[in-house]
Amino acid sequence: xxEAARPEGRERQIWRALESVADPEIPVVNxxxxxxxxxxxxxxxxxxxxxxxxxxxxxxxxxxxARSIRxxxxxxxxxxxxxxxxxxxxxxxxxxxxxxxxxxxxxxxxVEGGARSPVACPRCAAHQVERISEFGSTxxxxxxxxxxxxxxxxxxxxx
Amino acid sequence: MSAAVEVGSAQVSLAERVEYxxxxxxxxxxxxxxxxxxxxHGPTLEEDLALGNISLDxxxxxxxxxxxxxxxxxxxxxxxALAFRRDAPQFRNMSLAEQPxxxxxxxxxxxxxxxxxxxxxYESLTGSREEALADIAHKALKECRYHWRFSAGWLVxxxxxxxxxxxxxxxxxxxxxxxxxxxxxxDALDARMAVCGIGPAPSLIRExxxxxxxATLAEAKLPKPPHRHYPWHGKRGVHSEHLGHLLxxxxxxxxxxxxxxx
Numbered sequence: 001x002x003e004a005a006r007p008e009g010r011e012r013q014i015w016r017a018l019e020s021v022a023d024p025e026i027p028v029v030n031x032x033x034x035x036x037x038x039x040x041x042x043x044x045x046x047x048x049x050x051x052x053x054x055x056x057x058x059x060x061x062x063x064x065x066a067r068s069i070r071x072x073x074x075x076x077x078x079x080x081x082x083x084x085x086x087x088x089x090x091x092x093x094x095x096x097x098x099x100x101x102x103x104x105x106x107x108x109x110x111v112e113g114g115a116r117s118p119v120a121c122p123r124c125a126a127h128q129v130e131r132i133s134e135f136g137s138t139x140x141x142x143x144x145x146x147x148x149x150x151x152x153x154x155x156x157x158x159x
Numbered sequence: 160m161s162a163a164v165e166v167g168s169a170q171v172s173l174a175e176r177v178e179y180x181x182x183x184x185x186x187x188x189x190x191x192x193x194x195x196x197x198x199x200h201g202p203t204l205e206e207d208l209a210l211g212n213i214s215l216d217x218x219x220x221x222x223x224x225x226x227x228x229x230x231x232x233x234x235x236x237x238x239x240a241l242a243f244r245r246d247a248p249q250f251r252n253m254s255l256a257e258q259p260x261x262x263x264x265x266x267x268x269x270x271x272x273x274x275x276x277x278x279x280x281y282e283s284l285t286g287s288r289e290e291a292l293a294d295i296a297h298k299a300l301k302e303c304r305y306h307w308r309f310s311a312g313w314l315v316x317x318x319x320x321x322x323x324x325x326x327x328x329x330x331x332x333x334x335x336x337x338x339x340x341x342x343x344x345x346d347a348l349d350a351r352m353a354v355c356g357i358g359p360a361p362s363l364i365r366e367x368x369x370x371x372x373x374a375t376l377a378e379a380k381l382p383k384p385p386h387r388h389y390p391w392h393g394k395r396g397v398h399s400e401h402l403g404h405l406l407x408x409x410x411x412x413x414x415x416x417x418x419x420x421x
Contacts, residue, residue: 057298058191058212058219087223087294090301134305135209139216143205159301 010048010078014040017076018050024064025138028107031065035095038086048081055091056139056159093158104156110144112158121146122153131155171355176289177232178251179352181241182394183280184224185252187299188242189402190273191217192409193260202263209309213270216302223295230291243413247402254393255338257402264317264327268335271310272372276342278303279367283359292357311375318379325380332381337389343368346395 018040021031031037031052039051050069054062066083073081093112096104101111108122110129119129126148133143134157142157194214201207225238236244255273260266281303284296317328345353345361352358376383391397412419 054219054298056216056219057223057302058215058217060215087298090294090298092301133205133209134309135205135212137208139212143208 011040011042013076014048014050014073014078014081017072017078018069021065021068021072024061024068026104026107026109028103029100031069033097033100033103035091035097035100036065048078049084050081051084051086053086053091059139061138091159093156096156108153109141110153110155112142112155119144119155121149121151123151124149171351171357173231175348175351176357177228179348179358180224180228180231180289180292181251182253182348184221184228184241185250186256186273187217187224187277188221189250189252189405190256190270191215191221192405193256193258193269194266197260197266206263210266213306213309216299216306220295220299220302223298224292227291227295239413243410247398247406248396250398250402250406251394251396252398252402253338253341254391254399255335255342257393257399257405258335258338259401261331261334262327264324265331265335267310267313267317268328268331270306271314271375272335272339272342274303274307274310275368275371275375276339276364278307279364279371280359282367283363286356287358288356307371314375314381315379318376318381328379329381332376333384336384337387338391340387340389341391341394 015032015037018037019030019032023029023031023034023036034055036052036055037050038053040048041051042048050073052066052069066085070083073079073083096111101113104111105120105122110119110122112119118127120127121129121144124146126146128147129144130147131142131144132152136143136154136157140156140159141154143152144155145152191214194210194217197207197210198214199207201210221242222238225241229236229238229241253273253276255269258265258269278300281296281300285293285300287293287296314328317324319325343361343365349358349361353360373383391399393399393402
């Protein structure tokens with residue numbers, strides 16, 4: 001008979017399961033890398049909870065993501081785990097992980113990182129870029145153009 | 160969640176808390192729906208995307224606020240029931256939000272005046288004693304900042320632009336200015352919310368809104384219209400005919416096919 005996994009073990013397994021949930025609009029990154037998953041923890045009542053947060057208030061992917069998480073938990077033997085949405089602290093691009101950032105850049109999406117790391121063209125790596133619009137094809141992206149290679153590109157915007 | 164919030168001797172009822180949240184929620188929802196009408200009709204692709212993205216943010220903020228109102232009310236109405244199954248007199252949005260997209264200038268003026276109000280209101284609401292509202296305000300504030308940059312940027316370009324853009328934006332400002340009185344003049348509910356620490360101090364919002372808007376109007380070379388008191392009370396459920404048309408379109412599907420999902 002297999003012993004029931006200890007809570008810490010289950011938490012780690014849940015994190016691993018959640019890493020298999022891709023962002024529906026930018027499938028190269030998963031929801032853990034995006035910083036959407038805030039916490040996997042058991043409360044005082046022993047109930048395990050996954051806490052997630054939306055990137056932008058109106059992000060249409062939020063519901064799809066919540067459904068995918070629910071399905072993934074159910075199929076991985078975590079049907080008893082509760083899923084909760086929290087708003088505090090609000091999401092910002094600071095929540096993006098290093099691996100998430102690299103995957104986005106390899107996919108052709110630059111990342112606004114403030115003064116720490118200026119936007120670089122994802123094609124030629126030049127820093128001579130200009131912002132065309134603060135708005136792009138999804139709520140989380142702005143539209144840029146490279147002044148070296150002249151290609152336009154999406155940028156994950158700094159909220 | 161307790162029904163009443165007590166601060167010193169002042170007490171706010173559950174119904175008043177819900178009513179106040181509906182003012183914020185409905186203003187975002189109706190403004191968001193107005194912008195959604197422009198999808199595919201923006202003057203350029205970039206502006207079309209911008210208006211669509213702002214619309215999404217506003218509707219997302221409205222969902223969070225409506226869901227909170229429904230939880231506090233605790234009477235079985237969720238965000239969808241509140242958005243789709245109320246009639247115009249039950250909506251509590253500011254009258255400015257429902258004004259139509261006469262032209263791009265009217266859209267920009269409406270957004271600009273409203274964005275400045277939302278920005279200052281949410282900034283202040285980050286310290287609200289209604290904790291769930293403070294959480295929403297922190298989230299909304301980040302989005303309101305770039306909404307304002309967009310609309311204020313366009314106000315300046317149109318005002319300080321060509322003869323025609325200046326004429327159009329002046330006309331829009333003249334037509335919409337009267338609705339700003341409602342944003343800035345507190346009624347009894349606004350005053351009670353401020354006393355209880357749930358809502359912002361109305362005098363603070365008026366002062367900051369005025370500073371922000373006046374500076375942008377000056378940059379846009381647009382004279383500030385004279386103050387006009389206008390007996391319009393969208394926040395008390397008395398609306399212009401425009402809201403009825405907007406709701407007819409917005410609510411059609413869930414009204415005709417209750418429970419429809421996709």
